[in-house]
Each structure stands twice: as C-alpha cells, then as structure tokens.
Amino acid sequence: MIIEKIIGNVATIEENIPHIERVFMESDALLKRVQRVTTDHGNELGIRLKENKSLEDGDVLYMDENNMIIVTVTPDDLLTIMPTSIQQMGEIAHQLGNRHLPAQFEGKLMLVQYDYLVEELLQKLEVPYRREKRKVKQAFRHIGHRHD
Template identity: 30%
Template sequence: MSTPQRIARAYHDHGHHDPVTHLALSYEDRFLRRKVLTTSDGASLLVDLPQTTSLDHGGVLLLEGGGEVAVIAAPEPLLQVSADDLTRIAWHIGNRHTPCQIEAERLLIKPDHVMADMLARLGATTCEVTEPFTPEGGAYGHGRTHSHAH
C-alpha cells in the first residue's frame, strides 16, 4: 500500500478555515482512532488520533502542515419512525440505548428488525430511508450512546 499523501493527528468539532477536501463517512465509520481513508478528491489520508474519537458531521480533521478536512455524514440505510406520541416512542428507543436522530416529526435509527417489531407494537410506523445519520450525543451532549455492556 502506498504512503498516504496527507496525515491528520488532531480533530476539532468545528472548522476555522475553508477545508481543503472532505470525508463522507457513515455513523459507524465516524468512530475511529487510526485508519487510512480516501478523501472526496481521491487522496489518501492517514487519520492517526491519540485516542478513539467520535467524529461529528461538521467537524474537521487537522492536517499536518496545515489545512482542514471536513467530516460529512454520508447517506446510509436508516429506519424512519413516526407516531402520534413521538415522545413516548423516543423514550422506548432511548431506554434501549439505541442511537437516535430526533426531529420534530420523526425519529431516525439504524435498521433493526427487533426494534421495528417493538415500535410497531407500540403503534409507531416505520419505513426504510437512506439519509445522513446524525444521532443525539450521549448523556452529557457529546460522544456515543452505549449498550448495557459499556
């Protein structure tokens, strides 16, 4: 494998300059420490962060030697959830520590047939969509939610 053209060893949750390029990554792919990725302009980028980090949509990786690479949430398969009592449905999703994007008229979660069955039993309607996934952060407003095994 060839040596990456660019190296990023730091991350910020927002940019300060126009990015030189961007990375479109799924929710799962935005959780990393060290990996070689391909940017939108086709260049290799070695991400080598000091610790495993949750990269947010709109954040930037800082390049050695200057420049920023914007992080974009890539479209991915999701389950759209709607219901008359969306607050109640959101509680049940949260009670299962499931990452959830909360909007006024709908919720978005990763596809899961067990969750879909539970939601249907609670009176929710679900349908498959493909969109960027930007779920709410953890209990303190950042980071990832975890299963009970955390």
C-alpha cells in the same frame, strides 16, 4: 499525512476556502480514533486522534490557505419514528431500550438504524414511522452495561 486533531467544523469556520476535499465515512467509522481513509481526490490520510473525541459530519481534518479536508458522513438506512403522544414515545422508547438499540433525536423525531424486527414492532404498535436514507451528524453509540 497523519491527522492527530480536529481543527474545527465547517459549520463554524468563517474563512473562505476555495477548494474542499471530502473524506466520505459511514457513521460507524466516526467512532474510530485510528483509521486510514482516502479523500475524494485519491489522497490517503491516516487518522490518529490524540483526544478521546468522535468525529462528526463537517469536521475539518486539514486546512491551509488553499485547501480544506472535511469529513462527510454518508446516509444511513434509518427508521424515522414519529410518535403521536408522550405515552407512545415512552412505550416505543421502552421497547427499543429493552433491545439495547441506540437512538438519536431531532426535534420530535426518533432515529434508529434500520432493523426489520423494529419495523415489525412499529407496525404492530401502530407507531408512525418511515424508512429512509438519512445523514446523521454523530455515530450511533451503544451504551455498555451488564445485567446483574
């Protein structure tokens, strides 16, 4: 089976589907528009998305009256940064930006993929953080640019 479009997201679908198959993906794989995956039931799928959109946790790849196949993102090794002030947030954001490290935000938390150098920086700057396995809804995106 070839999947060419995302039907929706399980969070917004109100229909009661009795059976769910999952495609477990690392967050990096969410950016790939063309790939081959296997469901937790051993069924192989080809994904070839026509639109320029990344996959997200909970996206529905296939659905009929008896079955639904959804994307489930596996937890990433993350540093969850908890700045104590807007100044501390600005300082750490500036440091991470200089390293071209993509970040995500959830409320007052900043999430970055684990890097021992970043962990050392957080310790040095005395910025509260914790290392944890955590599921992200979207892939970490590197912003492309050049230094001229």
